[in-house]
Amino acid sequence: MTTQLDFARVSFAADLARYGNRPAILADGLTLTYRELAARVDSFARRLGTERRLIALAASNDVESLVAYLAALASGHPLILLPEDKPAALESLVAAYDPDVVVRSANGECVLDERRPGTGHTLHPDLALLLSTSGSTGSPKLVRLSHANLQANAESIATYLRITAEDRAATTLPMSYCYGLSVINSHLLRGAGLVLTGLSVVDPCFWELFRREGATAFAAVPYTFELLERVGFADMDLPSLRYVTQAGGRLAPESVRHYAELGRRQGWELFVMYGQTEATARMAYLPPDLAAAHPGAIGVPVPGGDFLIEPVPGLADGELVYTGPNVMLGYAETPEDLAQGRTVTELRTGDLAVKNAAGLYEVRGRRSRFVKIVGLRVDLGQVERLLADLGVHAASAGTDQGLVVAVEGTHDTRLLTKVLAQGLGLPRAAVDIHAVAELPRLATGKVDYPAVAALSAKAAGNAAAPATAADKAAPHNRTPDSRSPQEPQGTGAGPDTVRRIYEDTLEQTDIADTDTFVSLGGDSLSFVAASVRLEQALGHLPPDWHVTPVRDLEPRRPGRPARTRLARLFAPTDTSLVLRAVGIFLIAGTHIGLFNWQGMAHVLIAAAGFNFARFQLSGERLPRLRRQLTSVARIAVPSMVFIAFAYLVTDHYGLVNIVLLNAILGPEQVTTQWHFWFIEVIVYILLAMTALLSIPWLHRAERRFPFIFPLILFGGGLLTRYELVEPGVPYTVPALWLFALGWAVARSRNLAQRCIVSALAVLTVPGFFEDANRDVTVIAGILLLAWLPALPMPRALGRVTVLLASASMHIYLVHWLVYPPLAGLGLPLALAASLAAGVAYWALCNRVAGAAQRLRART
Template sequence: MPFARDLAAHGDRIALITPSGEVTYRALAERVAATAERLGPARRLVLLAGANRAESLVIHLAALAGGHPVLLVPGDSTATIDALTAAYDPDVIARPDDHGSWALHERHRTSAHTLHRDLALLLSTSGSTGSPKLVRLSHDNLQANAESIAGYLGIRQTDRAATTLPLHYCYGLSVVHSHLLRGAGLILTERSVADTAFWEEFRAARGTALAGVPYTFDLLDRVGFAHMRLPHLRYVTQAGGRLAPERVAAYAELGRKSGWELFVMYGQTEATARMAYLPPALAHERPESIGIPVPGGSFRLRPVDGIAGPDTGELVYSGPNVMLGYAETPADLALGRTLEELPTGDIARRAPDGLYEIVGRRSRFIKILGLRLDPHRIEAQLEGHGIRAACVGDDDALAVVTARPAGADTSAVRRLVSEGCGLPPHAIRVLPVSELPRLASGKTDYEAVRRLARGTQDPTPAPGDDLCALYSEILDRTDVTEDSSFVSLGGDSLSYVEMSLRLEQILGVLPADWHTTPIGRLRTPAAQCTPSAVPRRGLRRSLETGIALRAVGIVLVVGSHIPVFLVQGGAHVLLGVAGYNFARFHLSVGERGERLRRMGRSIARIAVPSMVWIAFALLLTREYDLANVVLANSLFEQDNSDPEWRYWFVEALVHFLAGLAVLLSIPWLHRTERRHPFGFALALVALGLVGRYDPWGLAHVRFHLSPTVVFFLFALGWAAARARTPVQRLLLTAVALVTVPGLFPGEQTLRTSVVLGGLLLLLWVPALPSIDPVNRLAGVLAGSSLYIYLTHFHVYPHLRDHSPVAALLVSLICGVAYGAMATRLTSRLLSSLQALTRQSALRTSLTPDAARGG
């Protein structure tokens, strides 16, 4: 394999950009050579658990360089690894050990198989299952395919492509091979494009290339890709299924305006990945076409019975990248080439301009009630009406599984299908689901669709199914998929506490970036979800510092007001935590409109229960006025009486969020924050420090409670969430140590120390050692901290003279109860409004006039 053997020829150019650092081609070549030496000179069958990590890639390249056939399987599917191990008895298994490092388990010193001299790679035709049917690819196949792709894409040494697709998927693998061939760089990442951290890595690495299947483009739409600034992006490639022509045209136009090119490609695993591509210059005017054969390949159209039309037939491909053939047993590994050309199974036509168009799928044609139907065409027609669907059928009925929320108007979908294909409505079954089932490659999982259509479920839950249900429950969402994350689903600080603690019970260990990690990447074996796997009382765990500070902070606030003790500063610590959470949850979304919507929801979730409670307290006690109710007390000149200032914390928080929403609604400020997240936060800290020292006399009579004065604490929390390096954290530490002292009137060393301690913990200690009962208690208190703050002023006065400790406990309990009631009512209200909106939108989009294009 020349491209695997000649890595050192690219010298000190950067080959890999990984989360742990960069790897040059020279260093990569040394690691590949060392691993090849471990594999030995005798050819052996190597089963490799694929992953977008340097260790996995090194083993893959070492096996290719040493002539060892590689059986590449999904690294996150133990069932697939076990099934193919049993079916093919590999000589070596390369997979992660218990510590996450790739280990070589040598099962046979010499191969147990007869391996054909041309055999280089074995890939599954499905990309996810443990089916023993594999595609046999040769060294020449891999080299020719890499050279062809590198040629028509014009890959340069300066290019850097992100691994947006799995290594075990032929499309993802072709990205790796073609870029290594040209000495280009690979941004090795396992993050989803729906993850904000992916785009931070991509920009930092000066990424030039993105690859995606149709589902990837769905995710790009969700994260606001059209508005992202990616100055080094040169080209975007699409394959792995049909992308609707209007979307091809839209992305081609977006690329033209943004300075990058869109390559729409067509291929199959049996052709080592690629057979055709649409030149970018034609993408806008011919978006329905798959284009022309790749360099070195050619097409012919084979007549098909029952399909008439000029220049129409089954598409047959020839070229040096056509596989050797299939393998279904270990004996097939000894076979050489068993076919010279590849019948694709697709029905295509050659247009007068020489471009090819796919018009149907031969193997998917079905006959229902005597009518011959093409499910692919039905899916395309529904997509034209904004409905994502997967169709399967038998002799009696067509099943249409639609990606629509529960409660969708199935009769409208049935009518559209009936009018489009001629089937009577009674022969069409419509099943709405929150999201179409997908393979790891992002393609529709038609086997899972068939199970849904039959009304049965896979006895082995897909990875993440249990977590999807948990996310749906806590966030009250019906559109949860394995590509969703807590942040992408709109999670905020109010739901974060419950989510993190429930997840830790399932996962055992919670990753630091779980809130931005797609569900599919969170490790969730089914055994972990059984009752026996629930942590035992007293089991050692960790507690996120932000949650601990919220719990301790609110106890300090209430306890000092009674007083049970006098340890002040808890509310000011909570302001820092609020800024920290704001950056984590609201700023992790890239698209400006979605950011603003989330900020609006967050403001409402704080302001509405606060205003309701203060209005109730006003009617009950007459201690407040209208300015308090509308959270505007600090905007008016007031005296120093205690009741007027009780809710300063809530006022400040709402004012901060509203002001920031206005700032980030300005496009250039939004773009600046996305490009320079820490620098932007540092600028806000600087702005906050101006208010901290109040040069213009804006602060009211209670200086340390004024929003303009305490904003710097919120900004410091924001910056703490954005700090990525020790130098950045040291800078913020210095700022805190200099500016917090002197904030409070008089000599309040303990209060100052509490605030400094909280801020420094946020900066330097992501989690604290804990045990399960403490986690549960902290979760309840932290999740209800806002409501405890609101209610405690009108609870403890009735009990403190009798028992200060009882006053503290009852205040906490009443706040938790109010929080549970407010959260439940708010969730029901929002769910009802969302359901009404969705149903109205669906009825509007599927009226008879709309269905006919009118």
């Protein structure tokens, strides 16, 4: 039996009833007071018996598991805590430690498997809890924690988080994970409430429960913040939220700063924390008021703890060593180890750290995460940081024989191998990079490094390689020709599948189920061809197809959907695509003199803003920056090449035209040198927006306020539209107003927002051109974008529409040279020849770009 001293050391489990009728557990449809919870704990403790026994608990985030956990602690039974959803881990530890009792949660109650009436073990009086070390679920190596460890760590956490009985924490992490368990312990210690749930933060039901129960806090690991981005956490109304905690791995400093500032604006605090299972849970925390200024620091020791930095021979940084009452008793690897008392007095963390000028500790790397390859010492953490600087999410493992790196998403692994090998000074053969749909992760959200290491064995065809989480993140860096003979080419309708269309239109070969048109580098130029082919292959194309994963676009069953007669004659065609086709036809025809319909160039500027928002604003900042620069290059390079040709064969243009600087350095009076003003306007605006969004705080502002952000730009553009500010650059800056308005149209998500952008167009366009017909054309184009995402087009015109829209920029370039010598033979002929020449130049540019990309892939 456990002694009275043991009860005193773990009061948060033994003295629950002292908080009386305060709510302890708030689950979906159930509320338990502390008095009721204590009664359940006492009842279950009686089922466990009075003789101390070794208990294994397969726990989930439910009331039954929590009751069993508290009952074991309160009655002094040492407990092995495991995740309920890992039966293999339970079997492994049962085989290794032979527990006396196994407890499982099933159908709303705990099932006891009493394997013997008493105990077959010698159990040390201080032993309270046994947890798997981080990342080793199922390993026989366990951390031995005492009642004093649990109580001390709960006290220190509750102190620096200032937890009171008024707080309510939502359980976002498994209770079998030391971080998730520390949330439970520290809140029970203070008589606070637990909103007990197993729901994920991506589930809307989680946030409904959070609001309904008035939760004040939740815990997050780095991966949780990726999920929060997906669900629009920054825009959620969470009036009861008081603080968010983060641990379980390093959160990028940029993200720390972003969420610290977000919390400051919204009235909650971010606590960045540092810990290990061996320290029960927590060793350090970063005070919230220092997070924005020191986002890379782990902070200060928790109350009652202390750090020292011990020099490491051969390394500039020393090892971080922690002491405190929450340091484990030691490790257990066999049942005999359960009889041992304290074998450890300090915790050597294995982390390399420094103490900065502000008195805060910063972790610089892992002492154990070094390998020595061809005589060079390689920091695996530095490998991940090098790739992160390129905008690539990666996890690295390895041995002294070489590196194994998993990179998340679709990437050119040969190019990354070359860059990484050069950056580290390693031979390419020593770097093995695998592209995976998602980095393999443990249930805690941490990267599964053994699974990363296993990728190398799997790629080599090692049939004995163990099955790991990497199986779920299988490499997808095969070329189409690497499929097995039995593997189908796709699941789409006929030979033109989504995957194949993307391969053709985007010059990509490594396309995963989770990829989207935008993530693969699609932009407004490739959008046209892809959208038309997809509509032909699928029968219907959803409005948000460009951000829909490949797996969700592919039909569930082979075969093209049956079409009605009307559907066979007409097809819904993206409005921006129709505007580009009609626009270039009217622009060229007006310049040639066949008719006079002005205003479409400015409609296309608004459409450029619309497409910029659709294709260039998703993803993280650095990948987004690269995609934006690539898009600018796809406009600027063909333009500069053609203008250089025009400069050589005519005397209409100057050198400033070739470098697209006529608006800045050219003559103020309108001459033939102003023929390419439209191209210059688009390039200038796109470069300006790319530069603007490369600033981290503006990048975050755009993510947080997607509709307000372009409206602010629109307001700035009005200063030049109404000539309140002299831009100094004719045409260009005034056009920002229309570009931003098109951007805002793309970000309009409801009726009110569409009404706002429509009203702004109607109010601000009139008077700009001093031509009512031109005003009406621009307003009509913007209203079409705002209210009609697609227009019904006769299928017979589909091919012509695709060609004109795809080649619209190229037609604009070449028609200045094509139509003058043909105008005397007939204006319709001059227009037709201009359109045909532009299509031909577009096809040539595509062929050259495709050849260049294939050449880069081979080198």
